Amino acid sequence: MFLLETLIKTALVIAGLMTAAAYLVLLERWMAAWIQDRLGPNRVGIPLTRIRLFGLGQPLADGVKFFFKEEFTPSHVDKLLYFLGPAVMFTAAVAIFAVVPFGSVLPSEFGLEGMSRPIELVVAPGVDVAVLYVFAAGSIAVYGALLSGWASNNKYSMYGGLRGAAQLISYELPLGLGLVGVVLASGSLRLDVIIAQQAQSGAWNVALQPLGFLVFFVAGFAESGRLPFDLPETEQELVGGYHTEYSGVKLLLILVSEFLHMIVASFLIVILFFGGWHLWGVTGSGQEVTWPIALARVVVLLGKVLLTILFFMLARWSWPRFRFDQLMALAWKVILPLGMVNLVVLVVWVEYGAKMAAALGISNIAAMAAFGWGVFAASAAVVVWLVPGEPDNRPRRGPAWQLGPTDEEETPQ
C-alpha cells in the first residue's frame, strides 16, 4: 500500500512539474514581453483550429518543436559525458522534489487499507533529513553544468561549466547558513515540521529572522542561476554557457532543469520563511483537516510559490547582471559573514531568548521579532560602514548635470 501511494504521488509530482515547467516558460515569455511593452505569444491555441486561447497552446508547440529538432552531436565532444551531463542535471533536479511538500495532509478518513496515518502530500514523507537531502541533490546538480561544460570541448562551454560550479559551491555555504537559522528556531530538519511550527505560532520566519531571510533569498537566487546571477550562461559573453553545444531533447532537459531549480528555490523560500501552506484565518493550523482546508492549504502553498516565481521573473528584467568578481565578493565578503552573524545571533536567542522575554514580560514572538529586526538594522549599518563607496552612475537630470545649450537634445520627444 505504501508502495502504491508513493507511486501515485511520484506520477502526480512529475506530471505536474513537467506541465508547470512548460507553462512557466510561457509565463516567462509573457512577463518578458509585457515588461518590454510587447504582447508576447498570443497566437497558438488549440491545434488545427483557429481558436487562439491567448496563446495557451504555445507550450505544446514548443515541446513538439524540441522533439522534432535535429539532435546534433558535435564530433569533438566527449560522447559519454556529453549525454550524461543533461541526464544528471535533470535527474538531480527532479529528485529534489521527493521531499518537497506540495500541501499539508489529506483528511484522515481518506486512506487505503492498513494505513495508520493520514496521507501526507509529499512523495517521501518523514524523511528526517529533508533539508539536507535538498542540499545533497542540489550539489549533484552541479555535476550537470560541470560535465556538459567540459564534455562540449568548447572554451565558452567550459567557462560556463566552471563558472556554474564555482558559483553553486560558493553560494551553497550562505544558503546553508540562512537555513540553519530556521532549523535552529524550529528544532527540526523536516520541512513539514518547519511549516507546522510557523502555523502554530502564526508568525512566519521572515518576520522573525529578516537577516536569515535576506541571506537565504540572495543565495537561493544565485543557486538557481537566474539573473542577476546567471553567470554560467551569459549570452553576451559565453554564447550560451555550458549548453552552447546542445540541441533538441538534451537542450530541453537542461532548460527544464533550470526551471525546476527556480521552482525548488521558490518552494524552499515559501516553506522556510513564508509559512508554507499557512495563511491566517483560511487554512487553520492543526494536523486534523477537513477536505476544504486540505485543498485550501494546497492552493495557498502553490499560490505563494507562484508569486515567488513571478518575482524571480520580474527581477530578471529589473536588475543588471553581476560581474563574476562582484558575484564572488558578494558571496564571500558580504552574504557569508551576514549568514554567520545570523547563526550566532540565533544560537544566543535559542539559549537565552525565552528567559529574556519572560524577564521583560513580553511575548516570545514579539521579543524574537524585535530582536531579529534589531540585528538586521545593525548589520545593514555595518555593511554601509564597511562597504567601499561606489560612484553613483545612474542617469540623472538636474541643473548640475546639464551642460547648458544641450538640454533640449537630451529630452526624449
Next chain:
Amino acid sequence: MKPDDPRVRWIDEPELGPLGRVYVPLATEGLATTLRHLFGRKKTVQSPEERYVSPAPLIYRGVHRLNRDSQGRVKCVACFLCATACPAHCIDIVAAESPWPDRDKYPESFTIDELRCIYCGMCEEACPVDAIELTSLYDLSGKSREEMIFDKEKLLAVYDMTKDAEPMRTAGVPEPRRKEDGP
C-alpha cells in the same frame, strides 16, 4: 574640443549614499521601472490584422518605384548614376534613344533585383531628376526569385499604387528646364 578647454566643465560623480550601499533604493528603482512597464500600454502592432503605418513615410526605405512626370512618361533619363552609386549592384539599365524631344535617352529596360538590394537609398540620393524613390512599402514578398526582380513596368506600377499616399518628393516643384528651352 580639447580636455583643457576652459568651456569644459569637469564634474566628479557623487558616491552612493548610505542607502545606496545596501542596494535598497537602486533595487527598488529597477523594480518600479519594470512594474510600470508591466502594466503599461503595449506597443505591439498585431501585424496581419492591423497594419503598421510609418509615421514618416518620406524617410522610410522600402520597395522602389519609378516616378512618372506630368505627362505619365517615365521620369528616368537613363544617366546610370543610380546604378553606379548602388553598392549592391542590383540596378540594371538598358538605355536607348529617347522617343521624346526633351531628353536624349530613356531606359528601354530598368531592372532592380529586390533580393540583392540592401535598401540603403543611395540610388534615390544619386538621381538627378528624382525618378527613383523608395516607398514605405515594407512587406514585400514573392514566391520565386524571378518574381522579386522588378522590371520597369512593375516599378512604374508601384508608383501608380503609391502616388496618392506618398506624393513625389518634388511634387509641386516646377519641372526642370528642358534642353530646347536652354540658352
Next chain:
Amino acid sequence: MIGSIEVVSIATVAGAIALGLLVPSPRHGARARALGVVAGAASLGLFGSQLPGWGGWLAGGVVSVVSVVTLVAAVGTISSRNPIHAALWFGLVLLGTAGLFLVAGAQFLAVATVSVYAGAILVTFLFVLMLAQPEGRAPYDRASTEPLVASAAGAVMVGILSVALGSALSGPAVEAMAARGAAARAEAIDGGSPLVHFGRELFGRHLIAVEVAGVLLFVALVGAVAIAAHVRERGGNLEVADREPQMNTDEHR
C-alpha cells in the same frame, strides 16, 4: 554467511587478475582489458553467490544492485585512463555508498556523504583537473606504478575481510542488522527521529572525538593559508612551484 573458503579464494584470485589487467598500463591492449572485465565479473559473481540474504526482496534487491554498482565504479575509478572519468567513477562510488547507508537506515550519513564528498570535495577535484590538465596526458595517469603488487594486495585484503566478516556475521547477526535497518526506516516513516539519536551519540559519547577532529581541520586550514601566504611573499607562484616536469612520452614515439 560465507559458504566455503574455496569459493572465496577463487573469487579473490579472479579479482586480483582482473585488477592487474584493468589498471592503466602501456602494455595492456584492448584484449587484456576485456579479459580483465570478464575476470572481474566472475569474481563479483562468486563473491555475490556467497552473500547471505538481506531483509525482504525489495531491500535485498536494492542492496545487491547498489553494491554491484559501487564495486564496478570503484574498479572504474582505478582503471580509468582519463583522470576526469576516474573522478566521476569515484562520484558514483560515493553515491553507491550513500545508497548503502540509506538502506541501513543511516539517513544523515547518506545525505552527508553525498553533499560533502560528492557535492563539495569531488567537484573541487574536477575543477582542478579540468583547469590544470584538460587532456589527461600526464604519464602518471597513463600507467600505474605497481600494478601487480597493488592489485594482489587489494584483492587479498578483500578476500580476508570477506572471510572474517562472513564468519563473524553468521546468519542471525546479518538478519538482526537488516532488521535494525528496516526498523530505523519504519520509525522514520512513522514520524520518529533517528537523527535525534545520532545527534545525542555524536555530541554526547563522542564529543571529544568531534572536537579533536574539528581542531585538526581548523589547524589544517590555518596551515594552508600560511603556506599560501608564504609562497606569495617570496614572489613565487603556487602553480609554478607545484608543477612537475612534463614528460610527454606519447608524442615522441
